[in-house]
Structures are given as structure tokens and as C-alpha cells.
Amino acid sequence: MPPLELQPGSPAMRLNRLEPDELRRRLALFLDIDGTLIDLAATPQSVVVPDTLMIVLRTLELQLDGALALVTGRSLTDVDRLFSTHRFVVGAQHGGEMRGPARQPRQELIFVAALNRLRPRVETILPSWKGLLLEDKGRSIAIHYRQNPGVAYELKTTLHRLIATEADALELLEGKFVFEIKPKNFDKGDVVRALMMVAPFKERVPIFIGDDETDRAGMAASRAHSGCAIRVGDKRDLLADGFLPSPAATRAWLRELSIRFDRGVTAAQ
Numbered sequence: 340m341p342p343l344e345l346q347p348g349s350p351a352m353r354l355n356r357l358e359p360d361e362l363r364r365r366l367a368l369f370l371d372i373d374g375t376l377i378d379l380a381a382t383p384q385s386v387v388v389p390d391t392l393m394i395v396l397r398t399l400e401l402q403l404d405g406a407l408a409l410v411t412g413r414s415l416t417d418v419d420r421l422f423s424t425h426r427f428v429v430g431a432q433h434g435g436e437m438r439g440p441a442r443q444p445r446q447e448l449i450f451v452a453a454l455n456r457l458r459p460r461v462e463t464i465l466p467s468w469k470g471l472l473l474e475d476k477g478r479s480i481a482i483h484y485r486q487n488p489g490v491a492y493e494l495k496t497t498l499h500r501l502i503a504t505e506a507d508a509l510e511l512l513e514g515k516f517v518f519e520i521k522p523k524n525f526d527k528g529d530v531v532r533a534l535m536m537v538a539p540f541k542e543r544v545p546i547f548i549g550d551d552e553t554d555r556a557g558m559a560a561s562r563a564h565s566g567c568a569i570r571v572g573d574k575r576d577l578l579a580d581g582f583l584p585s586p587a588a589t590r591a592w593l594r595e596l597s598i599r600f601d602r603g604v605t606a607a608q
């Protein structure tokens with residue numbers, strides 16, 4: 340295998356000892372895109388996806404029975420533009436926008452859908468008090484109560500109760516004479532946790548590969564699922580079980596993994 344330096348005692352060492360076919364049936368891959376799979380470019384729009392990477396990812400996805408996900412800050416549309424010949428499982432916008440495995444499609448922004456469900460319910464509670472003003476900002480809803488400050492506690496309690504049904508996606512922010520229902524901050528850990536609950540990821544051992552601060556939530560979530568974390572580039576990351584020096588090394592490592600699975604499958608036949 341190409342240069343993957345593992346920390347002593349890492350769960351990745353245990354994975355390394357598995358027979359290829361056993362590893363193939365046990366592993367789930369979570370892969371950041373920019374700086375991990377592909378080299379950074381002057382602008383996010385000018386990155387290039389090598390054809391060989393597309394083939395390796397598609398092959399690995401088949402070998403892992405679908406347990407491969409791209410996890411990125413990019414939008415889903417942007418990911419599909421980059422990887423135009425195949426629709427992968429994607430945690431886009433740090434998990435705010437997800438496309439799950441084939442039988443569990445979730446193609447809309449999670450928080451937009453939640454806000455749309457909640458909006459009519461918020462509107463029905465407004466007449467309960469005088470002087471409330473609803474400001475719909477599209478991606479958040481503000482309820483101003485400056486005209487009637489005495490309602491603060493009761494209003495807050497009611498809004499908390501409403502929001503509880505959408506707590507995965509929305510949160511309540513308190514301002515001066517205003518409550519705001521806004522999208523929860525998602526991170527890449529939310530993507531790992533969400534996908535590890537469903538087939539074909541469920542019951543597998545996740546490996547998260549990333550290069551950036553925003554990947555660390557995904558790396559931590561992967562470790563929390565008895566998996567491991569690989570950092571591309573920065574060797575000082577204490578969360579990482581292993582390191583790859585560059586996106587080119589990640590691509591080479593994934594290619595070797597795929598070849599190893601292929602040989603393992605052939606050997607078993």
C-alpha cells in the first residue's frame with residue numbers, strides 16, 4: 340500500500356490485519372473532496388477531477404456495496420457538476436443538504452424542509468398574544484415582541500415546544516425582544532452519524548479522510564463509531580489515526596485498496 344502512516348494502537352491497524360474480503364464487507368468510506376481527493380485550485384470552480392479518480396470511487400462504491408460517501412462544504416449541485424457521470428451518496432453543505440443511499444433519498448436542504456413544516460404552526464400561535472410581529476427571512480423566521488415584552492417567557496416556552504419536533508435541523512436564537520428560528524449549525528459529524536444509522540453504512544467500520552479543520556467533526560464522529568480518521572497533510576492532528584501526505588497519495592491509496600479488494604474477491608472465488 341502507498342504511504343499511510345498509522346499511529347501505534349490505532350483501530351486502523353486492526354483493519355489492516357483483516358483479509359481483503361472481510362475488510363471489504365466491514366468498511367465504510369467517508370471522503371472529503373477538496374484538498375483530500377482533489378488538489379486545491381485558485382478557485383473552487385477551477386478544480387479538476389481526474390478521470391481515474393472517478394473510476395476508483397465508482398469501483399470502491401460497488402465493492403463496498405454502496406458504503407461510500409462524499410462529505411463536503413460544497414452544495415449538492417456543485418458536487419454533481421464535479422462528479423458528473425455518477426450520483427454518489429453525498430453530505431453536502433456540511434450536512435445541511437444530504438443525498439442518502441438509493442432507497443433513502445433526501446435531496447432537499449434539511450433545514451429548509453423543516454422550516455417549511457414549522458412555518459404554518461408558528462403562524463397559528465401568533466394570534467395568542469397581542470403585538471407580535473413575524474418576519475419571514477426565507478431561511479429563518481423572526482418573531483418580534485417589542486410591542487408586548489410581557490409575553491417573553493410564555494412565547495419562548497411555546498416556541499421551544501414547537502421547535503422540539505424539528506430539533507435535528509432548527510434551533511431557537513434569543514435576541515433583544517426577538518426570537519429567531521434558524522438553521523442549526525451542521526457539521527460533517529452530522530453526516531457520519533446520519534449515514535451510520537442506515538444501510539449499507541450501518542454496522543460497518545467508518546474511515547473518514549479529510550484535510551481541514553471542518554473535517555475534524557467528521558473524524559471525531561468516525562472514531563466515536565469505532566472507526567478511524569485519516570488526515571491529509573497536517574501531521575500534527577491528534578485526532579488522526581493515520582496520515583496521507585497529499586490528495587495524490589489519497590487517490591493512490593484508494594486505488595490500492597480497490598485493487599486489494601479485487602484480488603481478495605478473485606482469490607475467494
Ligand SMILES: [Mg+2]
Nearest residue numbers: 371373374551
Ligand atoms: Mg477539504
